[in-house]
Amino acid sequence: MMDAPQVPTLFERLGGIFGIAHIIDVLGDRLYDNDTLNRNPAVMRLHNEKGRPGFKFTLIAWMIEQTGGPKVYPGADMRTAHANMTVSDFEFDVVLMEAAGVLTYCGVPQQEHKDLMAVLESVRDDVRAGSKGA
Numbered sequence: 001m002m003d004a005p006q007v008p009t010l011f012e013r014l015g016g017i018f019g020i021a022h023i024i025d026v027l028g029d030r031l032y033d034n035d036t037l038n039r040n041p042a043v044m045r046l047h048n049e050k051g052r053p054g055f056k057f058t059l060i061a062w063m064i065e066q067t068g069g070p071k072v073y074p075g076a077d078m079r080t081a082h083a084n085m086t087v088s089d090f091e092f093d094v095v096l097m098e099a100a101g102v103l104t105y106c107g108v109p110q111q112e113h114k115d116l117m118a119v120l121e122s123v124r125d126d127v128r129a130g131s132k133g134a
């Protein structure tokens, strides 16, 4: 019997570890230097205590895992990670807007763009779970 054709994961379609590292190298800077997000005291605390390289590393590892790549993310789940801070819907939208711009900047094709934006949107409720009415 013929094996069913293998559907490549989003991880593979984005170019694997190197494709994702490239996206986050650009997106990580855009988020780290974003004056709107940096008005949130929790974000400034993260920057001051942990710094840019670790910020990028955790995002790269998270995205590798979430897109179907190897299990390399060492951090907390999104609900736990954002539990002790206020994250507004507007701030979440700012992250999505920056992501959308960077995906076009990095030449990510339309289908992969759509699929990765859906992955990001899927964690909105968990990221915002600790925020009441923000």
Ligand code: HEM
Residues within 6 Å of the ligand: 037, 040, 042, 043, 046, 058, 059, 062, 074, 075, 076, 077, 081, 082, 085, 086, 087, 088, 091, 092, 095, 120, 121, 123, 127
């Ligand atoms: C798609 C949206 C988002 C994703 C995928 C995401 C992803 C992550 C990841 C992977 C971590 C690391 C957790 C760990 O190391 O255990 C983290 C931590 C953090 N995120 Fe997000 N995040 C998102 C949205 C936001 C937004 C909108 C804000 C605030 C404006 C925010 C603020 C923070 C802060 C302050 C931390 C540090 C928590 C700590 O260790 O004290 N995140 N996020």
